[in-house]
Amino acid sequence: xxxxxxxxxxxxxxxxxxxGLLIRVRVIGWEKIALPVxxxxxxxxxxxxxxxxxxxxxxxxxxxxxxxxxxxxxxRFVGFWMKxxxxxxxxxxxxxxxxxxxxxxxxxxxxxxxxIGVYPEGELxxxxxxxxxxxxxxxxxxxxxxxxxxxxISGLKLGPEPYSQPWLNEAWxxxxxxxxxxxxxxxTVMIGEPVLPPRNPPESGMxxxxxxxxxxxxxxxxxxxxxxxxxxxxxHARIDPCPNRAKITSDENSNCRTKPPHANY
Numbered sequence: 001x002x003x004x005x006x007x008x009x010x011x012x013x014x015x016x017x018x019x020g021l022l023i024r025v026r027v028i029g030w031e032k033i034a035l036p037v038x039x040x041x042x043x044x045x046x047x048x049x050x051x052x053x054x055x056x057x058x059x060x061x062x063x064x065x066x067x068x069x070x071x072x073x074x075x076r077f078v079g080f081w082m083k084x085x086x087x088x089x090x091x092x093x094x095x096x097x098x099x100x101x102x103x104x105x106x107x108x109x110x111x112x113x114x115x116i117g118v119y120p121e122g123e124l125x126x127x128x129x130x131x132x133x134x135x136x137x138x139x140x141x142x143x144x145x146x147x148x149x150x151x152x153i154s155g156l157k158l159g160p161e162p163y164s165q166p167w168l169n170e171a172w173x174x175x176x177x178x179x180x181x182x183x184x185x186x187x188t189v190m191i192g193e194p195v196l197p198p199r200n201p202p203e204s205g206m207x208x209x210x211x212x213x214x215x216x217x218x219x220x221x222x223x224x225x226x227x228x229x230x231x232x233x234x235x236h237a238r239i240d241p242c243p244n245r246a247k248i249t250s251d252e253n254s255n256c257r258t259k260p261p262h263a264n265y
Contacts, residue, residue, distance in 0.1 A: 008084045009063070015085075020058040022182045027059050029191030033149060036061040040110040040146040041194075044137045044219060046130050047119035049158045050174020051181050053086065056117065056151060059189035065109065066117035067091045067136070070098065078171055091136070093122055103140070110144035120219070124170060126158055130223045138215035141197045142208060150192035150219055152226035157181050190230060192222040 033041075043064055045056055057064050070090035073079035082088045089105065092098035106116050118140070120133040141148045159177035162170045181187070195218045202208040 009087075012085055012087065013063075016054065016057055019054055019178075019182075023055070023058070023187060024185040025055060025059045025187045025189055027189050027191065032191050032193055037115050037149075038113065040113050040144060041115050042110070042137050042141055042144075042146060042148045043115060043117045043151055044120050044133075044148055045117070045151040046128055046153055046223070047121060047124050048126060048128055048153055048156050049124065049177040050170065051156055051159075051177040052119075052153055053117065054178065055153060055156065055181075055187055055189065060115075060151075062115050063087065064115045064117040065089060065106075066119075067102065067106070069093065069122070072171065106140055107144045110140065110146045116140065124162070124173070126161075128154060129227065130220075133216045133219055135212050135216065137219070138212040139208075141195070141215055142202065142211050145197050145201070147194040147196050148215060148219065149194050150222040150226065152190040152192070152223060152230060154188045154190075154230055155184070155186040157184055188230070190226045192226050195219060195222070 037060060043056060043060070045052060053064070053066050065087045066089075068082060068086075068088040068090060070092045072082050072088075073090045089102045091102050110116055118137040120137055121130055122134055125131065137148055140146075157177065157180045159173035159175070159180060160168055162168060162173045195215050197215075198211050202211055
């Protein structure tokens with residue numbers, strides 16, 4: 001079983017490398033965190049479309065285990081690919097005993113240095129905004145004692161509107177989005193300031209609630225700032241001084257930085 005997981009991890013790494021060669025991602029905020037991420041961390045991002053998870057991993061050069069809606073695991077075919085190739089773990093919407101196993105596994109992985117990805121709204125929001133932040137990411141951060149890193153994605157081409165056709169669900173939207181973004185050179189990933197967990201574990205339910213609220217409020221502020229910065233950059237767009245030098249670049253001091261030759265996913 002362990003050897004099988006290693007094989008799938010290598011397949012995923014290879015596919016991400018190939019996809020990374022077919023798109024161009026501008027990363028803003030490299031200085032806020034060491035990349036690739038090598039210690040336990042929770043990535044929280046807006047969820048535009050199905051290609052988001054690929055783009056985030058390419059941008060951060062880090063293997064990320066995303067939490068995904070449990071309904072996708074009901075299908076053997078989709079569930080197989082979600083679990084083995086996409087590194088996703090099932091969660092049920094809302095609080096409930098159905099999430100206990102995944103939450104325990106997530107805490108264990110975070111303490112061992114893995115990176116967990118969470119879309120805090122729990123669903124697609126094609127506006128690019130985050131209108132509501134659920135408690136899951138903050139709860140994990142407090143219990144695992146790891147920081148939360150806000151990430152804002154823009155420039156992705158969206159797949160067709162889910163359920164605009166009877167057969168067209170979110171899985172098909174994701175497929176068309178992944179294919180449709182091949183050769184897209186306008187993708188931007190903005191990294192916010194890490195939100196740190198409490199120094200000491202909460203000693204009561206009230207303290208836990210306060211810490212979750214604190215983290216969620218800071219994440220809301222961070223995403224508002226990232227969105228504002230994104231809008232300002234778009235209104236003052238300038239020509240890229242070296243558009244063909246790299247698949248992944250950053251804007252620090254107006255210099256173009258190239259993607260390291262050996263990125264770790």
